[in-house]
Amino acid sequence: MSYVKDSSNSLKKAKENYEYEYQNDEQILQIQLTQAIEEYKKTSKTGSDAKVQVAFSESREHMRRDFSHQAWEKAQKSYEYIYHSSEQLLQIQLTRNNKERWLKETQGLAAQAAYALAKNNKLQEAVVALESGLARLLSEALARDRADLEPLKTIGHADLYDRYKQIVEKWHFLTQQPEINQDALRATHNELDATIEAIQQIQGFEQFIKPPTFTTIQQAAQDTTLIYILATEAGGLALLVGEKIIPVWLPALTDIDLHNILNNEDKTGYLDSYFNSKENQKAWHTALDTTTEWLWQTVMAPIIDALPPQSKVTLIPVGLLGLLPLHAAWTTYSDTPNNRIYAMEVLNIHYSPNARTLTEARLIAERVTPDTLLAVDEPLPVHAEPLPHSTHEVQSIISHFPKFHQFQHQNATREAILNALPHCTVLHFSCHGLAQLENPLSSGLVMACHDDKKEQFITLADVLKLRLTGVRLATLSACETNISGTTLPDEVVNFSAGLLQGGVAGVVASLWSVEGLSTLMLMAYFYELWQKEQLEPIESLRKTQRWMKDSTNQEKLDYVKARFPKEMYKKLRNEICFSSVADNNFAHPYYWGAFGMVGV
Template sequence: AHYENALEVRRREVAPADWAMTEHALGNLWLRRYERSGEEAHAQAAEAHYRNALLEYRREVAPADWAMTEHALGNLWLRRYERSGEEAHAQAAEAHYENALEVRRREVAPADWAMTEHALGNLWLRRYERSGEEAHAQAAEAHLRNALQEYRREVAPSQWATVQHSLGNLWLRRYERSGEEAHAQAAEAHYRNALEVRRREVAPSHWATVQHSLGNLFARRYERSGEEAHAQAAEAHYLAVLSQNETSPLPSIFPFRSHAALTRLYFRQKDWAASVRHFIQVNTRLTELLAWQNFRSGKESWLRETRGLAAQAAFAHLRLGQPVAAVEALESGRARLLGEALERQRRDLENLAALGRGDLHERYREAAQRYDELLRQLSDVPGRLAQAVPPRLVDWLSRIQAAQAELNAVIAEIRQVPGYETFLKTLTAQQIRALAQEAPLVYLAATQHGGLALVVTGDSVRWVELPCLTEASLRRQVVGDEGQNTYLRAYLAWRTAPYNDERRDDWEEVLDKTCAWLWEALMEPVLAALRENGLPEGSRVVLIPSDWLALLPLHAAWMPDDTPPCKRRYALDEYTFTYAPSAQALYHARTAANRPADSLLAVENPRGDLPFTPREVEAAMAHFVGRSRRLAEQEATRAAVMAAIPQANVLHFSTHGLAGWGEAETAHLVLADGVLTLREVYGLRLEGCRLVVLSACETAVPGLEMPDEMIALPSGWMQAGVPGVVGSLWSVNDLSTAMLIARFYDLWRGQGLPFAQALRQAQRWLRDLFQDEAALAELERLAQSGRLRMTAEQAEAFLPAALLRDFRHPYHWAAFTFTGL
């Protein structure tokens, strides 16, 4: 507010230097906000103010001020890099720092030179944390030691301590990779040096930061050595932070991180009760931190820090004989952002009127609209700052805070109404069991002490121990180390060279082996438990997988079997498996499950390079005579597709797709003149759509950074209001996909099977096709009758091509999954 007041007088045309000074100060303010929130809008505001300052702080006129602002921009891009991991952000930070050093030379401005050297050291340290390349560590150390040449303890004790802490972090990262005790000792020495200046009574927050770092160091030592003394030292440092917080409250980030660290430490020690106790505190603090974030990116930054904690808490609850609490713990860690979005759109809020509280629904709707509109305005900070008369950002923030308070007050009132007690909260075990009356829910998770499956039915929770499913074994299968042929490494290597036969063969071999491992480590005991529960063969089972398991085709787990035709027994031969981001997602999907599914929008081959796509679309449209619309090739523009989407209750995309490997929300479907991204799907509101079929590559792959959040196209369409989505887990073959999806529509629309059953039967049909004479005869009949989306001439050319293929391998049929209801 004071800066905005100053700018009312310090106008550029009147006092350009003073205007630039205040713009720079506002940049610093928004940078601090971004550091706490992680919200990109705050980063954009900081950048806009800094770039305004540079309009007057030109190098030839004000070199020192120009260098100061270049350094500040370097800090901004470094913070962005810390959150995104995108090398482009690191390069931008480095460029700004190097610009600053052109003026901030040691012989001219030694303190400023040391400041920028320290910043460059931190940048290279962040790079080392992500890359593990020793050259990056060496660059970090060189810059940090440069800074110490001027940041001497007797001259600049605070800065000296800060660099000592940075060197401690560097040696800790080296120790995490090398396991060499000398590296741990170096880290400890630097941390102890920092504490000589960063004393508790003088700088409590800085002291707490170093205490937490020492806790991390001893926790890493304990992980390697198993020595109880190391665990006790880590515990003491974390508890010291919590003690300080009780005496004099610290920012919420400190207790949040200390409770999270203690949850992990006690879990490793198998102190189940202590681990659960601190996990409860983590959830409480996390709820507070999320409530302070206005944008999704800010919330994601905190959720990343809780990865794996819900699984650990569930395992600990089970060891304490608390299976119901274990279910609630796992559910609390599943797709929180999706759950929040779905809760805000709850359709049963309209029922408040029947309870005599229609005023609450109307007040909630109005408060939510006001809050969302203010956030929308804030998200365009750079554009608004560029206006001739920029608005006062502080006024926006005040209005947002007031709108959020109003919204929270209405939410609290709604929770007082019977039946709405858990509004905008995770589901209780009772609500989850009620969902499981329709089909068992199976939560799946891995921990360092073993895996777990929780089979939830309408009247029970059954714990299935999975001793072979550890975090380490799962990581070996999915990620592994550089040079290993693991699930992800083999797939990504083939994906970059899809016409390389050797890489394709490697990927198919690894996929097959992974599915075999899934049977032994996971699905065989789960199937046994389902059988013991008396579940009939073919029944629907909902899988809710955690972490890396969300990437894998669990339904394609297999064991050798002498039964023809394929000589294998796959998991989907026993039951119809569907997937869900969370029980809460199913809870909301159920309210839309009775929608009609009798009109089709087909988006066909927008780039014109998928030869079997037209036939696939014709097969689908044959089941919607007079009730379908086709946007083919160049017709499938962004504008045409977005306009047509609300008009149909079945959406079929036959196109290219791409997962958001680096940034989950960039996952997209290719259209004729651009793409439809997951971020855009989140913004849709589809009140009539029943099913989306994503007949494209990688359309069900979740983001790798937060797989438990299930940030992927299926969850995006569910957030938009669609209860059921078909998507794929890898880059699929055009021919086998066309055949599979055609069969799916025949079984669903032609024979009346439910969506999930139709997909399962289509997958088994395709798998067994060339080992089954009856299936081959059916294929020929369908092709010649045009039911496989082709004319008679096309069928004549198609059948010989199909007969050259053997689709037994899971690559051809197992990619597609059904998510939701």
């Protein structure tokens, strides 16, 4: 007994010594990081700095060790310090590139912090940690550019209103120049900070451009359940935010499992198979099936069980989860035409980068009338394969709008489209798209080449410069328009998020290279439901996808025959010539599951 007692005492003492040294190390790291940041700020530097980089990296690794040891309270406190330190660093950066350098240091930490907080039953704090840590540059831009300061003019502060608007305009002008004038930008930055501080002193504006609170997040859930979904090394978690917060633990959703689904050693993962799909289309379809079945079992089934049937939900997937079609998660179900049931059939699913973006999108949707269409029809020439169904698709969509601006073939130039965007309230792009996972600002839509034959794009970088007064919907009938960059996965850097920042309320965008004939039918059916039947865009997309997967070949032939020229009917008939008209050649999610609704 004395041996056991002595061993127990020794173990307790060793643990106390470890915890004391561990806590001491943590305090030293925080002091070092604080001092490095203060020194950095005094020198008025921007960009990277070796001393701050080292201190920041050590603090980050300390938090990750806390998390690995399941020291939830310590991990939470470490993150609070790291987050506030990163906010200080971001605030003194003048350009997006410099901000992104520091954001790399925080990727994945918000998910770990939220998981740790939820383990301690601090659910509101967990939600706020996620909202604060996701799409930070997008939230910053929305807060700055969409600020509702009109009431200032009615309470005797018209001068402050005008000053703020003028400074923001100047800021945008300076940041969009080919050569950045650092001194002018810094002076404008300081002037903007001072004006924001002055506005925050006015009663009723104390929270202006302040970090989100749980109250503001809950307001975004007024007609939907927000669902933050995250993966960590310890497991996954979904936080369902409505009138209350429901935590749904997802033990099989670990970082390792997620990475193995995306890329694995035998090259059969979701991304591996997709990037090799031109050589092996069957393997890509198999990987898509495997991935979406795994998503049901691991992620969506527990969430669905926690909600009433047919709930309207907004999914906010964290990090690399945003690469996957959660709405197309499926399980076997004998009462459907193809013996499957998909998540989008039992839930009404939107996506959003975060709650703030959803709130801003809803405000745009409420005030914009979708009456003027911009239609882009197969820009030519391009260094890509022809789009033989594009013109028929665009013509079917144009038929629903009394006012439209059509840009076809050689007229669909980058300059012409960018100039026309501010004059339209609905955008439809039928063209090629390309995602650059490691350089997402270069992702974009392929436009007509100029005389020099150099390929032209409307890039994400172009889109982030947009300041549209309001577009109700953009449909991107192009490849890879909703694939996020993998360098900063928590920032949700993709084309659809860029459009939301630019002033679009909702975006229908794709996660992979889409098939032409099925996309023609999907887009035509969608616009018919939205414009003719007056359904909401999300309900129109949902019903369209169900029609695509459930209707027979004969029903699709009848639909095409009634709405398109004879040549389209013949093409579809040739496509299914080796199948029965009672079959459904387009039931697989490859043909309809790429598209999701981002925003409202």
